[in-house]
Amino acid sequence: MSSDADAIRNWWHTSIIDMEPGRIAFRGHPIETLIGKISFPQMIWLMTAGRLPSSEEAVLLEAALVAGVDHGPQAPSIAAARMTATCGVGLNNAMATGVNMLGDVHGGAGEQCAELYYDIAARMDAGDALEAAVETGLDAWRAVNGKIVSGFGHRFHKPVDPRAPRLMALVREAAQAGTVDGQFAEIGEAVQANLSLRKPIAMNIDGATAVIFCELGFAAPLSRGLFCLSRSVGILAHAWEQMEQGGRNKGPMPPSYFPKYDDT
Template identity: 30%
Template sequence: MTDQPSYPTALGASSRTAITLLGQDLAHDVMGEVGFGELAYWLATQRRPTPGQVRVFEAVLAALADHGFTPTAIVTRLTYLSAPDSVQGALAAGLLGGGSRFLGVTEDTGTFLHEVLEGHPGPLPTRDADWDALALETVHASRTAGRFVPGLGHHVHKDGDPRTPRLMEIAAEEEQFGPHLSLFAAIGRTHPQVLGKTLPLNGAGACGAALADLHLPIPLLRGFALLARAAGLIGQLAEEIRNPVANDIFLSVDLNNRPVAPDPYPGNRP
C-alpha cells in the first residue's frame, strides 16, 4: 500500500467534529474572542500579537482602507456597472490595481527601509542625529543611483499627509516605533538638504515602515495594504448600489471622445 502524502499546516484544519486554527479551537477559542485585525496578524506571523501591536496594525489597516475616488475605487465601480452579477470580479479588479503608484508604495517603502537597515554595518543608531546622518547617506545614494526614495511625496497632500504623524504617534504610544519608522522620520527631516525641496512623508510609506517594525513578513507588505483596501472597496460597492456614479463616469468618457488621426507606434529603437 502506497503511503499517503502529508501536508503539515499550523493554520486551519478540520475533522468531523472540530476545526482548529493556529492551534486553537476555532468555534470556542477564536470566534467571538479574537478580533479580525489580531487574527490577520496572527495568521501571517503564527505569533499572537500584543495589544499594542494590534492597535498599530489596525491603525495601518484604517489608514489604507479607502482614499476616495482612486483608480482602484473607480475600476471597482465600473466593473460592477459592467458585471453586477460578479461582485468578486469588481473587487478583484480594484485589488489588481494595487501597484507602484497606489498601495504598492507601502511595500516599496518597507522593503527600501529594510534593505538599508540590513545593509548598515554595526549597531543601528540610537540618537536622532545619527539617524539623520544615515538618512542623508541613504537619500544621497538613491539620488546618485537615479532612484526615487519611496514614501516621499503625495499627489494631493502636498503640505503633509495627515495619516503620517498620527500613525507615528500611535506607534510611539504603543512602544512599536522601531528602526524602520526611525529611519523614515529621519528621511523626512533631512531629504530637503539633498533634493533642494521639501516633500511630505506619505501615509502609505509610513504604513510600510510601521508594518516592518511590527516584524511582519517583508514580502507580504503589499498583501496587508490589499487586505485593508478590500474593506474600502466593499464600501465603494455598497455606496455604488445606493448612489451610483459609475454610469456617469462611463458616459463622461463615452460621450466626449474625440476622433483623431492614427498615431502609429514607432517601434522599439535599439
C-alpha cells in the first residue's frame, strides 16, 4: 500500500517537467541547455509534442504563429480585450478575457478544419482516391456541422485571404525540401477545388494553418491551442495600446448610440 508521501507525489504526474530545488528540466533537457539555444517556437514544440523539432520544422510552425497574431478590433476577442483594458484591470485580466472569447465560432475553425483534413487522410489511407475522399469527407462534415466548411471563405477578405497563399507556398517549399510530405497541402487544395465547383471560394488563414499543423503532426485540438498562443500576441498588443490611450468603461459602441429596443 502506498505511503501518504507517495500518494501526494502521485496526485499529479507529468513527463513535461522535472523540477526540484536547483534543477529544472523540460522533457529531459536541462533549462540551461535550452536558454539562448532554441527559439520560442521550438520550445512550444518541445513542450506540446515531446521532442525538439528541426530548425526547418520550427520555421514552418513559426510562420503559422506569425500569421495569426491579430485581425483588428472587429474581432470579438480583440474588442473584448480592449474593453476590459478600460475597466481598471491588469494586462493579464484583459488577455484572459480575450483568449476566453476564442470558442467554436470565433477561434475554433483551425481545429475544425484539421479534423476535416485528418478525416480525409484516413479515408485515403483506407483506399479512397484524393477526390473521392474529399467528396465523402465533405458530405460527412456537412451532415454534422452544416454547410459552412471551416477554413474556407472569409467575411472580409474576398476573393483572397492574403495570409493563406503565403503560408501554402511555405508548405510547398517545405515539402520539396523533405521537411513535410505535402499530403495535407494536397488535401487542403483539393477541398478548396471541390468547394469552388459551385462558386469560387478561397482558403482562409484557418485552412492554411490547419494544413501546417497537420503536416507537422499536431493533433487537431492543438490547432486551437496554438492559435490561442498566436492570437494572444495581438490581444496583448491591443490591450496595452488601449491602456496607453486611456478611456474608462468603454463599451461596444459610443455612448451617444443605444441598442435598438424591441417593443414587444
